[in-house]
Amino acid sequence: MPIVTTKEMFKKAYEGGYAIGAFNVNNMETIQGLITAASELHAPIILQASAIARVYAGNTYLRKLAEAAAHDHPEIPIALHLDHGADFEVCRQFVEEGYTSVMIDASSRPFEENIEETAKVVEYAHAHGVVVEAELGSLAGIEDEVASENSSYTKPEQVEEFVSKTGCDSLAIAIGTSHGAFKFKPGTKPQLRFDILEEVAKRLPGFPIVLHGASSVPQEFVKMVNEYGGNVPGAMGVPEEQLRRAASMAVCKINIDSDIRLAMTGEIRKHLAEHPENFDYRKYLGVARDAVTDMVKHKMIDVLGCDGKA
Numbered sequence: 001m002p003i004v005t006t007k008e009m010f011k012k013a014y015e016g017g018y019a020i021g022a023f024n025v026n027n028m029e030t031i032q033g034l035i036t037a038a039s040e041l042h043a044p045i046i047l048q049a050s051a052i053a054r055v056y057a058g059n060t061y062l063r064k065l066a067e068a069a070a071h072d073h074p075e076i077p078i079a080l081h082l083d084h085g086a087d088f089e090v091c092r093q094f095v096e097e098g099y100t101s102v103m104i105d106a107s108s109r110p111f112e113e114n115i116e117e118t119a120k121v122v123e124y125a126h127a128h129g130v131v132v133e134a135e136l137g138s139l140a141g142i143e144d145e146v147a148s149e150n151s152s153y154t155k156p157e158q159v160e161e162f163v164s165k166t167g168c169d170s171l172a173i174a175i176g177t178s179h180g181a182f183k184f185k186p187g188t189k190p191q192l193r194f195d196i197l198e199e200v201a202k203r204l205p206g207f208p209i210v211l212h213g214a215s216s217v218p219q220e221f222v223k224m225v226n227e228y229g230g231n232v233p234g235a236m237g238v239p240e241e242q243l244r245r246a247a248s249m250a251v252c253k254i255n256i257d258s259d260i261r262l263a264m265t266g267e268i269r270k271h272l273a274e275h276p277e278n279f280d281y282r283k284y285l286g287v288a289r290d291a292v293t294d295m296v297k298h299k300m301i302d303v304l305g306c307d308g309k310a
């Protein structure tokens with residue numbers, strides 16, 4: 001199957017009460033680990049790359065790696081998505097390079113400007129058969145101590161006007177998630193704002209909603225990183241039950257990056273500590289690749305609910 005858009009995936013996910021996992025990719029091992037999980041579970045998957053990923057790996061390598069995944073696994077739908085496109089020009093480049101989906105993230109700009117930039121991207125992308133994710137509301141960044149202190153939740157009363165004026169295909173909203181591995185303070189009780197999600201869904205019936213900053217930060221990997229020389233004390237993510245609940249509602253795409261980074265880093269640190277004689281990078285990158293597969297299989301079955309949905 002060629003690389004597809006998210007249109008059909010989201011329609012089925014909305015109706016079926018599950019979500020598609022969107023995983024950030026930067027190299028071959030991560031893509032292989034992810035695709036093995038999707039293939040073994042017969043699950044649809046979104047591979048997404050940021051502008052920084054493109055600088056790191058080079059656009060041709062990233063695209064060709066995604067194409068290799070699609071070539072080797074025609075049995076599963078794979079979408080290739082630009083994560084957090086900063087403006088029209090970045091989105092235009094990714095559309096030209098063959099991505100099937102782009103995100104225009106103009107959420108930090110005033111409402112009217114966000115509409116204007118998003119509508120411009122939609123017009124261009126749709127003319128090229130590419131779908132567009134936009135964002136309303138802002139997530140707290142990794143630098144913020146507590147997500148809710150510095151983020152501004154999506155205002156449900158703005159979503160109809162935004163979607164109708166821009167023509168975007170999916171909408172990322174802020175309901176208390178945040179990027180990075182330190183989403184909540186230890187000792188606090190994370191709670192997503194399901195009331196906002198419900199209100200958004202009521203106002204946009206059948207419309208796919210996206211959750212960014214949705215890593216659950218598995219404590220086994222936090223422990224592993226810290227035990228083998230790393231230093232990420234107090235890393236904490238979104239409880240998996242809350243992500244599962246969101247996936248059963250209007251959320252059709254759940255973004256995961258930090259969990260992959262933690263799993264790979266933990267396993268590599270552990271492997272090198274236990275095998276100080278090893279300098280064959282295939283061994284420790286291979287261990288990291290397997291860790292991605294195992295963790296993502298768990299997510300697909302227990303959190304996203306997308307297993308068997310390809």
Ligand code: G3H
Binds near residue numbers: 052083258
């Ligand atoms: O939300 C952003 C993702 O975690 C990607 O991170 O820009 O370092 O590739 P990156």
Ligand code: 13P
Binds near residue numbers: 181213257259
């Ligand atoms: P996490 O940092 O929670 O993995 O979020 C990733 C993300 O939203 C990428 O756009």
Ligand code: ZN
Binds near residue numbers: 084212213
């Ligand atoms: Zn994000």
